[in-house]
Amino acid sequence: MSAQTPGDGFYSGYHHRPAAIEPNPLTQVGPGTAGGEYLRRYWHPIVLASEVKDLPKAIRILGEDLVIFRDRSGTIGLLHKHCIHRGASLEFGIPQDRGIMCCYHGWQFDTNGRILSVGAEPQTSRIPTNFGQGAYPVREAHGLIFAYMGPPELMPEFPLYDTFSHPDDNALHPIKMTIPCNWLQIVENACDPIHNAYLHAIVSGEQFSAAFKVLPALDFVETPLGFLSMATRHVKDKVYIRASDIILPNVAQFASGNNDASKECVNISCGLTRWVVPVDDHNSYYTGLTHYSERTDVWRRADPSELGVDRMGFIGQTADRPYEERQMEPGDYDALVSQGSIANHKSEHLGTTDRGIVMFRRMLGRAIEAVRIGEVPDLPRLYRDAPVRTYNHEVVLTLPSQSNITDMRTLADFGRRAAQVVIDTDALPPLERETAAADRIRQLLVNNLAG
Ligand code: FES
Ligand SMILES: [Fe+2]
Numbered sequence: 001m002s003a004q005t006p007g008d009g010f011y012s013g014y015h016h017r018p019a020a021i022e023p024n025p026l027t028q029v030g031p032g033t034a035g036g037e038y039l040r041r042y043w044h045p046i047v048l049a050s051e052v053k054d055l056p057k058a059i060r061i062l063g064e065d066l067v068i069f070r071d072r073s074g075t076i077g078l079l080h081k082h083c084i085h086r087g088a089s090l091e092f093g094i095p096q097d098r099g100i101m102c103c104y105h106g107w108q109f110d111t112n113g114r115i116l117s118v119g120a121e122p123q124t125s126r127i128p129t130n131f132g133q134g135a136y137p138v139r140e141a142h143g144l145i146f147a148y149m150g151p152p153e154l155m156p157e158f159p160l161y162d163t164f165s166h167p168d169d170n171a172l173h174p175i176k177m178t179i180p181c182n183w184l185q186i187v188e189n190a191c192d193p194i195h196n197a198y199l200h201a202i203v204s205g206e207q208f209s210a211a212f213k214v215l216p217a218l219d220f221v222e223t224p225l226g227f228l229s230m231a232t233r234h235v236k237d238k239v240y241i242r243a244s245d246i247i248l249p250n251v252a253q254f255a256s257g258n259n260d261a262s263k264e265c266v267n268i269s270c271g272l273t274r275w276v277v278p279v280d281d282h283n284s285y286y287t288g289l290t291h292y293s294e295r296t297d298v299w300r301r302a303d304p305s306e307l308g309v310d311r312m313g314f315i316g317q318t319a320d321r322p323y324e325e326r327q328m329e330p331g332d333y334d335a336l337v338s339q340g341s342i343a344n345h346k347s348e349h350l351g352t353t354d355r356g357i358v359m360f361r362r363m364l365g366r367a368i369e370a371v372r373i374g375e376v377p378d379l380p381r382l383y384r385d386a387p388v389r390t391y392n393h394e395v396v397l398t399l400p401s402q403s404n405i406t407d408m409r410t411l412a413d414f415g416r417r418a419a420q421v422v423i424d425t426d427a428l429p430p431l432e433r434e435t436a437a438a439d440r441i442r443q444l445l446v447n448n449l450a451g
Helices: 034-039 183-190 194-203 322-330 332-338 352-372 410-422 430-446
Strands: 043-048 056-063 066-070 076-080 107-109 115-118 138-141 144-148 173-180 217-223 226-235 238-247 251-254 263-266 272-280 283-292 392-398
Touching: 034 352, 043 056, 043 066, 043 272, 043 283, 056 272, 076 138, 173 332, 183 238, 183 251, 183 272, 183 283, 183 332, 183 352, 183 410, 194 226, 194 332, 217 352, 217 410, 226 352, 226 410, 238 410, 263 430, 392 410, 392 430, 410 430
Parallel strands: none
Antiparallel strands: 043 144, 056 066, 066 076, 107 115, 138 144, 173 283, 217 226, 226 238, 238 251, 238 392, 251 272, 263 392, 272 283
């Protein structure tokens, strides 16, 4: 047997060592970076409301050190952590009837950052009129506290998504995990539906249902908010579409993961809305609202009291399992963190199943550049006074016996046409939209794509 020699492509470690990591605008989140400036144009959930108790809480978001607190009137303040007097941390501050008092020399700041008192300084001091403590606006919704950290004059409307109130029995529960890696690779996890087949089914057993072991046809369909990351499968006598909303910059919505594709459904709703919020370049919060309703049985099976900080009710989202167990049955956390604290794009070898990753990076790059040159990012974000229409959907339908939807190409085509129906019906109220879309998607199936 002849030895393989260099040049055969074997034993190429010496020649193909990982490329050095270079600064990447897509992964930078700090103040003054192009990526960080772009991310600051959106509202982000920064903590669970339940985390803000009587004492102030130090947090780090987008590379900035901050303190969040409730004053004694219940108003939430989000201030720069270091007091503008001489830098003591306001995490040791004392919440007042209005605002917070710094522990060191008694300066007092309102929740909007206005200086209410300069302690022992003379009454005539001009410091309160000339300066203020850095502050950011916050909004509390559905058990999450959101902040806007961008230029105040460019603050967008606060977005509420249509999925929050549809279906009628939908109940929301907040969750938050800390993941020690860059935000982008966590977002990309949602743009990568093939990992659901491998990581969550073929490799790890049945983290999702057995139906996920079937390799899907993939597609990525643009929506007014970003795109749908789609997996369409032929499971026994059914066609099963799972289309996840990718909403720029850092929001995604997912259907339940335990659909076994045995029961027909056309759901334009979701089981989870999640935001990836950068702590800094190397750490992120995976923050979400789980949706409980009759139709999202993945969450219905879980106990809502088991959801919260570092508790999600789904395996493999934290480091809390023994290392060997994680090796034998890895989850998202293990895959994501093991990519490195910032995944090195220069060392990747992307293939056809990575089209969603490429699409997201392109959209993100364009949006960052638009902000850098002074434009508003060109993705529509919200609708004044109405919920933002979203596109997440899950379809299971029985294939007609004569159906030609069998190979990967026709499966992908069917998924794409169904997604277009979901996009085209977005002006309708949620329930009407679902009924109209279901009719049209069934018709597509009956017509065997003839229409
Ligand atoms: S450092 Fe805060 S009042 Fe002096
Ligand atoms: Fe996953």
